Amino acid sequence: MLELLIGLLGAGTPYLLATLGEVYAERSGVMNLGLEGIISLGAFTGFAVFYQTGSIPLAMLLSGVVGLLLSLVHAVVSISFRANQIVSGIALSMLGLGLSGFFGRSYVGLKAPPTPFHGLDPIMIFALVLSFVLWVVMFRTRVGLMVRATGENPSAADAQGIDVYKVRYACVAFGGFLGGMAGAYLSTIYTPMWIEGLSAGRGWICIALVILASWNPLRAIIASYIFGGIEILQFRLQVLNLGVRPEFYLMLPYLSAMAVLLVFSRETMRKKWAFPAALAQPYSREEA
Amino acid sequence: MRLEPRRPSRPLSLLITLISLLLALAAGSLLFVSVGVNPIEAYSKASDVFLTTRGLEEICVRATPLILASVGLTLAFRASFWNIGSEGQIYMGAFGAGLAALYLGGSLPLVLLLGFAFGALWGLIPAFMRVKLKVNETLTTLMMNFIATLWISYLVYGPWRDPKGYGFPLTPEFPPSAILPNLPGTSVNLGFVLAIAMSIVAYFIMERTELGFELKVIGGSEKAAIYAGIDVSKALMLMMVISAGLSGLAGVSIVSGVMHRLRPVISPGYGYTAIIIAWVSRLNPLLTALVGFLFGGLLVFGDALQIAFNLPVSSVQVFQALILIFAISGSFFEKYRIRW
Numbered sequence: 113m114l115e116l117l118i119g120l121l122g123a124g125t126p127y128l129l130a131t132l133g134e135v136y137a138e139r140s141g142v143m144n145l146g147l148e149g150i151i152s153l154g155a156f157t158g159f160a161v162f163y164q165t166g167s168i169p170l171a172m173l174l175s176g177v178v179g180l181l182l183s184l185v186h187a188v189v190s191i192s193f194r195a196n197q198i199v200s201g202i203a204l205s206m207l208g209l210g211l212s213g214f215f216g217r218s219y220v221g222l223k224a225p226p227t228p229f230h231g232l233d234p235i236m237i238f239a240l241v242l243s244f245v246l247w248v249v250m251f252r253t254r255v256g257l258m259v260r261a262t263g264e265n266p267s268a269a270d271a272q273g274i275d276v277y278k279v280r281y282a283c284v285a286f287g288g289f290l291g292g293m294a295g296a297y298l299s300t301i302y303t304p305m306w307i308e309g310l311s312a313g314r315g316w317i318c319i320a321l322v323i324l325a326s327w328n329p330l331r332a333i334i335a336s337y338i339f340g341g342i343e344i345l346q347f348r349l350q351v352l353n354l355g356v357r358p359e360f361y362l363m364l365p366y367l368s369a370m371a372v373l374l375v376f377s378r379e380t381m382r383k384k385w386a387f388p389a390a391l392a393q394p395y396s397r398e399e400a
Numbered sequence: 401m402r403l404e405p406r407r408p409s410r411p412l413s414l415l416i417t418l419i420s421l422l423l424a425l426a427a428g429s430l431l432f433v434s435v436g437v438n439p440i441e442a443y444s445k446a447s448d449v450f451l452t453t454r455g456l457e458e459i460c461v462r463a464t465p466l467i468l469a470s471v472g473l474t475l476a477f478r479a480s481f482w483n484i485g486s487e488g489q490i491y492m493g494a495f496g497a498g499l500a501a502l503y504l505g506g507s508l509p510l511v512l513l514l515g516f517a518f519g520a521l522w523g524l525i526p527a528f529m530r531v532k533l534k535v536n537e538t539l540t541t542l543m544m545n546f547i548a549t550l551w552i553s554y555l556v557y558g559p560w561r562d563p564k565g566y567g568f569p570l571t572p573e574f575p576p577s578a579i580l581p582n583l584p585g586t587s588v589n590l591g592f593v594l595a596i597a598m599s600i601v602a603y604f605i606m607e608r609t610e611l612g613f614e615l616k617v618i619g620g621s622e623k624a625a626i627y628a629g630i631d632v633s634k635a636l637m638l639m640m641v642i643s644a645g646l647s648g649l650a651g652v653s654i655v656s657g658v659m660h661r662l663r664p665v666i667s668p669g670y671g672y673t674a675i676i677i678a679w680v681s682r683l684n685p686l687l688t689a690l691v692g693f694l695f696g697g698l699l700v701f702g703d704a705l706q707i708a709f710n711l712p713v714s715s716v717q718v719f720q721a722l723i724l725i726f727a728i729s730g731s732f733f734e735k736y737r738i739r740w
Contacts, residue, residue, distance in 0.1 A: 145538075189725055193732035198482050198538055199679050200728060206672060207721035213714030214431065308714070313546055320539050359554035366546040369539070377535045 116344075121236045122302055124340025126151070126294040128239045130318040131325060131332045132246055133290030139250065139327055140283035141263035141390040145201025146186045147291050148315025149208020154179045154295025156212035159219060159306035162299070166225045172235070172296050179292020180285045182208055187284040191277055194394035205315065213308045224304035235297055246329040259283055263388035266395040276395050291315070313366070320369040323376050327388060342368050401738060408734040417680075420730035424722040431718055437709045445704045449697055460588040461658060463696025465490065465650035465667065467595035469674035470681065470688040471602045472646030475639050478606065478683050479615040480622075485526060485541025487671025488548035489644040493519035493651025494666045495552060498560065498571060501578035501656065511578045511656055512649065519648015520641045522548060527640035531633035545671065553664045560662065571662040580657040591653030595689070598646060602685035605642070615639055647671065669717070676724040695720070 130147055137144045144150075154175040161171040182204065190200040250256035261269040262279045270276050298314075299306050317339060325332040346361045429439030449455040469486045476483035496518030500510040522544060529535040555571070562572040580589040606612035614635040618625040625632050654666055677695050681687035702716035 185725060189729050193729045195728035195731065198484070199675070199724070202484065202672065202675055203721050203724040203728070206676075206717055207725065210714045210717030210719075210721055214712050214718055215434075217712045217714075316539070316542050320543070323539075357554050357558050359550045359557070363547050363550050366543045366550075369543050370547075373535055373540050373543070374529065374533065377539070378533050 118231050118236075119344050120337055120340050121232070122340070123343045124337035125236050125239045126297050126302060126314060127318055127321060127339050128243065128332060128336035129294035129297065130291045130315065131321045131336055132239075132243060132329055133287030133294075134318055134322045135325060135327050135329055135332055136246070136250075136259065136283045137287035138322055138391055139263045139388055140259045140280045141266060141388055141393065141395070142187070142190060142280050142284050143197050143201065143319070143392045144183060144186055144204070144284060144287055145198055145316075145319060146183065146204025146208060147201075147287075147318055148311055148313065149205035149210075149212075150179045150182050150288055150291035151208075151295040151298070151315045152212040152309075152311040153182055153208040154292030155299040155310045156216040156219070156295070156306055157292065158296025159224065159299035159304075160216075162224060162296075162304075163219065163222060168228065168235075168300055171300050172293050175292040175296035176289040177292070179295065180289040183284050183288020183291065184281075186288075187281050190394065191280045191284070194396055197392045197394070209311075216306055216308060219306045220308065222306070224300065227301055227304055229301060233301060235293075235301065240333065243329045243333050250329060260388070263390055266390050266393075270395075270397065276397075280395070317365055317369050320372050320377075324372045326376070339365060339368070403736045404739050405735060406737045413682075413731075413734050416730045416734055417727065420726035421723065424719070424726040427722050427726070428715075428719050431715060432709075432711075435709075435711065437711065442705060442709065445708055446697075446701055449700045449704055455700060457587045458700045459693060459696040460586075460592045461696075462699045463693045464589070464591040464595045464653045464657065465670045466674055466677055466695055467689050467692035468591075468598060468650035468653060469647045469671055470677035470692055471595070471599045471685045472643035472650075473674055473678040474681065474683045474685045474688060475602060475606065475615060476643040477678055478619045479636060479639055480619040481527075481530070481636055481639065481643075482536075482538040483523065483526075483541050483640065483643055484538055484675065485523060485544050485644070485671070486647040486650075486674050487667060487669065488541070488545035489519040489522045489647035490651040490654070490667045490671050491545075491548040491552050492522040493645075493648025494655045494662060495548075495555070495651075496648060497578075497652040497655050498555070498574075498662045501574040502560070502571060506575040506578035508578060508580070508656075511574075512652055515648045515652030515656075516645040517648070519651060520645035523640040523644020523647070524637065527637050527644075531636050552662060552666060556662050556664050562661075569664050574656060574660050578656060579660055580653065589653070589657035591649075591657040594649065594653070595692070598649070599685045599689040602642075602646075606685060611635060611638060647674070650674075668713075673720055676720050679724060680727045 130151055134144060134147055157178045158171040158175040161174045162168060186200050186204045189195045190197045258274050258279055261274060262276050266276045298310055321335040321339060324335040342365050346364050349361050350358050432439040432442045469490060473483060473486055493515040496514035497511045500514040504510060526537045526540040529540055530537045556569045560571045562570050580591050582589050614630045617628060617630060618632055618635060622632060655662055673695060677688055677691050681691045698719060699716060702713060705711045705715060706713060
């Protein structure tokens with residue numbers, strides 16, 4: 113039972129870290145579809161740093177920084193240059209996947225140093241504590257109010273003296289940092305190795321998890337662990353050998369994400385839940 | 401520093417596109433430098449690709465699915481319908497082609513028809529969810545890519561695997577009747593002609609038909625379209641039949657024109673590259689033929705780099721991303737000038 117719980121935490125933590133970051137980005141009005149690329153590049157960076165130094169904290173930190181830098185590309189393109197956020201995000205994912213494949217080739221198949229953690233690890237706890245902290249910041253502080261105002265009605269926020277561009281840059285960068293960390297968790301602790309495609313669509317799924325979490329850091333915990341659970345279920349079912357081809361089990365996370373979207377992405381739901389009204393709309397002060 | 405709006409013009413936009421492309425290539429040379437390859441030497445390999453008959457033929461073959469898919473995407477994006485599902489629609493098109501070729505007699509018209517139909521069907525699911533249930537299509541189309549690729553894996557590793565294939569994950573070879581013939585005297589298959597024809601047809605649809613007009617209005621503002629009495633649901637569903645069907649044909653052009661069977665990997669991300677092509681072409685279906693050709697060249701160039709300098713295939717992915725990033729950033733300077 114305890115083993116299962118820890119397994120759930122392990123599988124859910126990368127989802128949780130990345131989802132929390134995306135919640136902040138989207139609350140400020142920027143959808144970052146580049147998350148898949150950020151996680152992938154974070155995973156490669158994390159593995160490389162861990163392999164060279166044997167330090168997990170350093171791997172986490174540097175992956176976060178790399179994720180942040182990559183996300184700034186999306187920030188510049190979609191916030192400053194006001195390009196379409198969906199297209200810019202797809203480009204960013206391609207860039208992150210491409211760069212991690214390019215630089216990661218020499219690390220494929222290398223054996224990671226022995227991981228210092230068994231069972232419960234500090235990153236799991238960190239992600240949980242962070243969710244609470246981010247909930248408090250989002251709903252009980254002035255910073256959170258600024259973020260929400262920026263995503264809800266940027267011109268009104270601007271009129272209140274909030275620097276819309278700065279808030280959006282900060283939220284996207286923060287999301288990039290957590291996305292990078294999520295990648296490092298995958299490649300150093302969860303499946304300690306590096307191969308191309310290690311992120312395996314988790315970044316895309318996190319975008320759906322933000323909807324399931326209704327842009328709320330505390331609900332992100334539940335959403336992430338549900339999908340961590342689906343991941344574990346998928347492995348267990350494969351081992352049981354029920355005569356079903358593994359491809360169908362591998363479809364489970366995507367089918368579940370479809371189900372989530374079908375229920376929660378409907379307009380009635382979006383209105384009921386506090387969906388950021390200015391999401392995916394570039395803000396231009398000149399035209400406001 | 402402040403921004404000043406300016407009126408976009410055609411020469412300006414051409415100039416900015418060229419500058420963006422050069423900047424992307426410049427940024428890409430950093431990639432070469434980082435692994436100790438001289439960028440000038442690397443870029444000079446492009447002459448083998450673009451200036452030899454063999455290279456040009458190869459480009460046409462690689463560009464065929466890219467053009468077909470991106471032509472379809474221009475229609476969707478013009479209507480602000482975010483079809484990110486071209487990759488999955490390509491796989492389902494390949495499925496339809498395989499079904500017709502291996503189990504239903506294998507006549508070429510049926511192969512093309514079922515390829516189109518299954519691509520279209522795969523696109524209609526998210527379109528239906530969008531118009532009837534108001535479910536945002538960006539993520540549903542994306543998720544369905546993964547489901548489609550896994551479906552093909554299942555078939556190729558499972559029930560469709562060639563019993564005489566020594567255990568490799570391959571279907572039996574298509575019968576000769578199901579194969580797209582080559583153009584006389586070349587190694588380019590008929591799919592290329594089909595792709596060019598489709599880009600002209602799509603241009604005609606956009607500029608000369610009621611559907612094209614409706615899609616443009618919807619793309620501008622869905623509310624305005626409803627006010628104007630346009631049946632938005634019908635227009636979007638019809639558009640997705642064409643858009644996703646063309647991606648389906650892209651899948652047919654790969655399996656029926658190049659592979660002559662199904663494999664687990666039918667497209668190495670052509671559906672995502674097609675998004676870039678559509679966007680760089682500024683959603684003009686005629687331009688996608690040209691831009692698709694250039695991106696086909698980029699793919700062949702990537703292969704050449706791999707052979708000459710042992711660079712990973714992912715370098716192409718990085719290049720594509722850089723081109724898109726610089727292109728969409730460049731559009732900003734068509735609308736604004738910076739004053740110091």
